[in-house]
Amino acid sequence: MHRRRPDAQRWSLRVDPPWSLDAWRGAAREALLRGLSPEQLDWLESSAGSLLDAPAATQAPLLETPSVPHVPSAFLELASTCLCHADAQPMPLLYRLLWRIVHGERALLSNPTDADVLRAMTMAQAVRRDTHKMKAFVRFREIPGEQDAFIAWFEPQHRIVDRVAAFFARRFAGMRWAILTPYRSVHWDGQALSFGAGGHREQAPAEDARETLWQTYYASIFNPARLNTRMMQQEMPARYWRHLPEAQLLPGLIRDAGDRVQAMHDRPAQPPQRRIPSRRATSPVPSPSSDLATLQRQAAGCRQCPLWESTTQVVFGEGPGDARVMLVGEQPGDTEDLCGRPFAGPAGALLDRALSELGIARSALYLTNAVKHFHHERRGKVRLHKRPQGRHVQACRPWLLGEIERVRPEIIVCLGATAASAVFGSHFSLTRDRARWHTLPDGTRGSATVHPAWVLRQADEVRREDAYRLFRDDLRQLLIGDAESTGRRPALPPTSEG
Ligand code: SF4
Numbered sequence: 492m493h494r495r496r497p498d499a500q501r502w503s504l505r506v507d508p509p510w511s512l513d514a515w516r517g518a519a520r521e522a523l524l525r526g527l528s529p530e531q532l533d534w535l536e537s538s539a540g541s542l543l544d545a546p547a548a549t550q551a552p553l554l555e556t557p558s559v560p561h562v563p564s565a566f567l568e569l570a571s572t573c574l575c576h577a578d579a580q581p582m583p584l585l586y587r588l589l590w591r592i593v594h595g596e597r598a599l600l601s602n603p604t605d606a607d608v609l610r611a612m613t614m615a616q617a618v619r620r621d622t623h624k625m626k627a628f629v630r631f632r633e634i635p636g637e638q639d640a641f642i643a644w645f646e647p648q649h650r651i652v653d654r655v656a657a658f659f660a661r662r663f664a665g666m667r668w669a670i671l672t673p674y675r676s677v678h679w680d681g682q683a684l685s686f687g688a689g690g691h692r693e694q695a696p697a698e699d700a701r702e703t704l705w706q707t708y709y710a711s712i713f714n715p716a717r718l719n720t721r722m723m724q725q726e727m728p729a730r731y732w733r734h735l736p737e738a739q740l741l742p743g744l745i746r747d748a749g750d751r752v753q754a755m756h757d758r759p760a761q762p763p764q765r766r767i768p769s770r771r772a773t774s775p776v777p778s779p780s781s782d783l784a785t786l787q788r789q790a791a792g793c794r795q796c797p798l799w800e801s802t803t804q805v806v807f808g809e810g811p812g813d814a815r816v817m818l819v820g821e822q823p824g825d826t827e828d829l830c831g832r833p834f835a836g837p838a839g840a841l842l843d844r845a846l847s848e849l850g851i852a853r854s855a856l857y858l859t860n861a862v863k864h865f866h867h868e869r870r871g872k873v874r875l876h877k878r879p880q881g882r883h884v885q886a887c888r889p890w891l892l893g894e895i896e897r898v899r900p901e902i903i904v905c906l907g908a909t910a911a912s913a914v915f916g917s918h919f920s921l922t923r924d925r926a927r928w929h930t931l932p933d934g935t936r937g938s939a940t941v942h943p944a945w946v947l948r949q950a951d952e953v954r955r956e957d958a959y960r961l962f963r964d965d966l967r968q969l970l971i972g973d974a975e976s977t978g979r980r981p982a983l984p985p986t987s988e989g
Contacts, residue, residue: 503548817895
């Protein structure tokens with residue numbers, strides 16, 4: 492399709508402006524349609540002609556069956572970057588690459604060891620680096636006498652103004668500005684970009700009022716202890732310093748850095764100005780002399796574990812301070828956390844139902860939990876119960892023991908495995924030891940059954956009823972039946988509520 496013509500005849504192609512991909516692409520297309528090889532072409536940058544120039548390539552005859560080849564997008568991307576390179580002539584190189592691609596080397600760009608590819612990649616990298624530096628180091632100065640109008644002077648290494656203009660238009664969309672460079676200028680009027688000829692450094696204001704402010708700020712944030720001049724020169728090469736107001740300060744800041752670090756080193760240590768709170772130091776622990784009400788007040792400020800952080804309040808036990816029976820649950824739930832009372836939610840309602848059926852007054856019991864804050868996980872607006880971990884139970888145990896010591900119940904019935912492990916220790920197995928009596932070191936008798944929340948979690952109505960009967964029968968055995976079978980004094984008096 493693209494056969495070569497004899498190399499003897501030379502042709503010229505003009506690309507204006509030379510960094511424009513569209514301009515170069517149009518010229519390259521004309522050459523391909525005529526089958527002109529890279530060796531036959533002179534690539535010219537300016538539109539001004541010369542008598543010595545070869546005839547324009549558009550005068551060469553078209554191929555018999557001219558066609559426009561499809562070119563990989565990666566090549567166009569590479570070409571648009573390379574064309575901005577100022578030092579090396581990218582146009583002949585790009586046409587050579589294009590010629591090779593359309594003549595069978597479709598995967599040419601994936602061969603980084605090819606000399607042409609390597610050269611193009613190196614050019615593109617230099618342009619990209621310069622683009623990055625221009626974005627970072629352009630400094631606008633206010634135009635005297637005009638409002639919200641700014642000019643910046645910058646000397647890029649490559650012809651990148653068109654390439655970066657859109658970036659500045661987005662970044663400084665709300666002000667009017669111009670960037671002058673030696674070869675080209677760009678202007679933004681708040682609506683559109685326009686490009687013009689290059690300018691001179693003197694056309695941009697030398698400095699403005701903000702500059703002093705910026706220098707003061709820069710000097711205040713300059714940390715001599717973190718100075719790394721090698722890294723600084725890599726990131727901010729000296730050739731860009733002339734664009735940066737802060738650069739005037741750098742020699743002095745760098746010179747004084749050693750002395751300032753030494754002075755910092757010699758200065759006596761200062762205590763931190765902001766007090767760093769220590770949770771453990773400020774968190775109250777049960778005091779031996781406090782009564783139940785004081786204990787409750789102390790627990791409200793407890794920070795011994797993280798559970799307090801995401802809850803509404805501590806949920807302490809409630810009931811007579813001399814109750815003969817203490818029921819210990821696992822932890823407060825969502826309702827309890829909000830209202831501050833134990834067994835106030837659905838599980839508490841089930842407990843109430845069982846107590847009512849057994850003829851036991853809730854008001855005769857001291858009800859509490861092994862853990863006093865609500866452990867949960869948030870899912871949207873819902874707080875889902877999470878079983879407290881062993882460390883939470885351990886951290887909270889002093890409050891439970893404090894309640895037991897002050898109420899001194901005759902019997903303790905734990906509801907669920909967590910409560911049982913808090914009272915009897917981690918060796919307790921609810922499956923094995925349910926509804927059996929144990930004697931605590933102080934002589935108090937204790938046992939355990941399931942938690943009413945476990946009853947509610949059963950999969951269907953039949954299982955829930957079975958589980959409920961088990962729960963209620965355990966309570967009957969532990970709170971009433973035991974006294975009947977042993978002749979002990981009943982732990983609970985009959986109630987008129989039942
Ligand atoms: S859960 Fe218990 S230990 Fe943890 S902060 Fe609350 S009261 Fe203190």
